[in-house]
Amino acid sequence: MHLNVLTYLMIYLAAMVLVVPLAKRFGLGVVLGYLLAGVALGPAGFAVASNTDDIKLLAELGVVLMLFTIGLELDAKKLWAMRHRVFLFGTLQVLVCALGIAAATYLLGLSYALVVFIGLALALSSTAVAVQLMKDRNLMGTHTGQSVFGALLLQDMVAIPLLIGVSLIAPSADTAEFKALPALAAVVAVILTGRYLIGYLLHWVAHYGSRELFVGLALLLVIGVMELMTLVGVSAGLGAFIAGVLLASSEFRHQLEADLEPFKGLFLGLFFITIGAGINIQLLSAEWPLLGMLLLLFVGLKLLLLYGVARLIKVAPPERLSYAVLLGQGSEFAFVLAALATAGALLSATEGAMLNLLIALSIALSPLLMKVLDTWSARQQHKPQHDTDVEASESPVIIAGFGRYGQILGRLLLANGIVPTVLDHDSDTIQTMTKFGFKVYYGDASRMDVLEAAGAAQAKVLVVAVDDVQAINAIVSNAKQHFPHLTLMARAKDVAHMYQLRQLGVSHIERELFEASLRQGRDVLTQLGMGHYEAKELADRFRAANYQLIDKMQLVREQQDEKNYIQLLRQSREELQRQLERESRDAPKRFQGVFLPPDEPQDKS
Incomplete structure (x- = not known):
């Protein structure tokens, strides 16, 4: 049965609403919930998502929105403040993991091209999973959390040239032909537009439009740049990433980030559901011993490599396991890389399916490993791990x-x-x-x-x-x-x-207006010849009396006693009048011996 895109969207949203809360309820994590929902919709479940041509658009849209929001977070000042964690520590993490995994893969007898590809693809980690795990444990502000986030930022930036590189090395039949000069011209045009035009457009929408128009303008920018990049044979994700970076330094960034956050979560969830729907359950059941061994080898090796990186970058000893587990899974980008490599014949269909299963299983295992680590850390230290090492950023x-x-x-x-x-x-x-x-x-x-x-x-x-x-x-x-x-x-x-x-x-x-009026009154008194100290004392007494009256009136208001409130208000006005009359009679004594400028003589002519 052929279903249109809207029907697929309705089915996916229904599965998301039903399955994901159950996964969270049992502590399996949001990402694993999305994957399970996809499995339920795939060939091994209700088989409503078996037509991959119809769901391809949803998967691509999820990736594009994810790349756009990643670009939106890459403000130049933020990157500069984290430059060591991002460019030094992040590069070290990617290189160590890529070399280690590539070396292990070479022992399996694969070709050099596959060894390099698998090493780089599996060196990346899931931004969605790691950030969610850190938020759940309030780790984002710690040194460890900042180091993990820096590595994730570097991985997100590395993923862009990886996507382009795979598309160039192993182009598929439906990939647009890469055109170097038009591609360069397109990138320059996007940068110039972002530098000189986008700010004016945002300001114009803010001045004359409404809040929802910001979302419309952002999506218009994403889709426009995405189409432009596709025409010249460059990854659509690269276009979305550039669009996000262009908006990262805008003063409207926080509003855009807040407005797009629900869309980001929604489309990323749809992306994971499409991945789950494409998991080959028959292959898993047929090759589970091999897949189980590969999963243990991959996760174990990556955890060991990441622990070594944590030592090199001076992560505190109690936090090194957390650093390793947070980055120890496969990446959502690896799904995209595997799909591109399979479409371009760099991987066979079976190898691509095996790689997808390995990545999906590592993502599913990550929340479970983190729960085990939490339990172990609590027993070892007798307190939650995230209670230490907090750093405001x-x-x-x-x-x-x-x-x-x-x-x-x-x-x-x-x-x-x-x-x-x-x-x-x-x-x-x-x-x-x-x-x-x-x-x-x-x-x-x-x-x-x-x-x-x-x-x-x-x-x-x-x-x-x-x-x-x-x-x-x-x-x-x-x-x-x-x-x-x-x-x-x-x-x-x-x-x-x-x-x-x-x-x-x-x-x-x-x-x-209260303090400004009171200060002005003090100045008036000093201009009339009163001493500065005496004027300040009078103003202080007036302030104290005023706040005492406010406290009394608030107590009566809270008791909802309207009659007493009106009576107290009337008494306060009478008391104020008596105080003014008393101070008026005492004024000549207070100003005795103080020179006051005489009145100007009237002109009798």
Whole structure:
């Protein structure tokens, strides 16, 4: 029975919703759940995904979106800060694993071309699996987590030329002919467009469009570049990767990253389902002794090589096994490389199927190995492994809103060597402040995913400096719920808003006009001849009395006693009036002996 793409998509989503939560429930991991869902849909299951021509588009779309989001994370400053972990340690990991696996493969009597191909393909690790395992254990901020992430970034960059190289060495019948000059021209055109045009387009959409248009513009860019690269015979994934890199340095990056995160997970899940659907269960059942031996040899050898790399790059001894297990599986890119090699006759159909099974089984084994390591580490150290060696990698301060209030605060922090992460939703403000050296990102700070992309999980302080009451309350509520460790400092519009923020649990509140008015009052008193110390004392007493009154009124408001609240408000007004009358009578005594400028004589002419 022939089904169209939409029907396949519906079936895949249904399988995802049913199977993946069960896999997570039993601790098997998200990726293994996707693979199991694919197996259920494949020839060994319900056989609804047996027509590989129809599901090829979904698999390619998943890879393209994954490469785009990887490029989006490769900001130049981030890469430079991690340059040793990425380019030095990452290169060392790839070379050691590739050489070790290639040497072992050579002993099996394979050709030199296959030895090099298998060594490089199996040296890569799964970014999706490793990052998910680290997030589950809060390891992303540790030295080990940063070293693993650096290696994954280098692998993602290495995978691009590997994809191109396999396509050139073993081109398939449906691969477009590679054209060197047009390909170079296409790459230059994409870079120039990203350098001089994309920023203006994003700013224009931010100014005149709505939030969902950012997703549309990003997808338009991906598809356009992908089509351009395909026409000149270059990998579509390379086009998507370049598009992501072009947007990585944009001030709109955090908003795009947050908006595309659900799509990234969805399409990556579809990619793994298509891989699971293509697993040859008949081959597994027929060759399980051989596959079991190859799996043990591959995983064991890679873990041993990675442990040696961990020693070379000075990973702490208790963390070396974690480093090895996190990188010890095959990569999602290896599936793509195997498919290209099979289509180009570099691998036979049986060899390609065996390689796919080996990679899939290593991915399925990885979460189980990590659970075993967790149990062993807990028994050895009597505490969770991830409780040590935490290293903050982001700014300790996030400022939400960069108008006049936020700018003054940001300038004070910058002057003292603290570079805050700034979020604002006004594209004009972003463009203006970027000219003065500030790094301001476009994003709605009331959204959890935007705060997460801005580094809220690692930050210490969130300053809410926007000028809208509802927006302030939304940001505070969201941050309290998802990032309870943050110290919240909020701007209050008035006393009523201050009550609301206190009820939301904010203890550091600044009424935006109160201190400025009080300071101006002090200046007025000193200009009239009062001493600076006495003026400050009067202002301090006024502040203390004001906050005492606010505390009393808040208590009555919380008791929902409207009659007592109105009575207290009336009494406070009467007390204020009596205080003003008393200070008015005492004014001549207070100013006795102080020179006051005489009134100007009236002109009687």
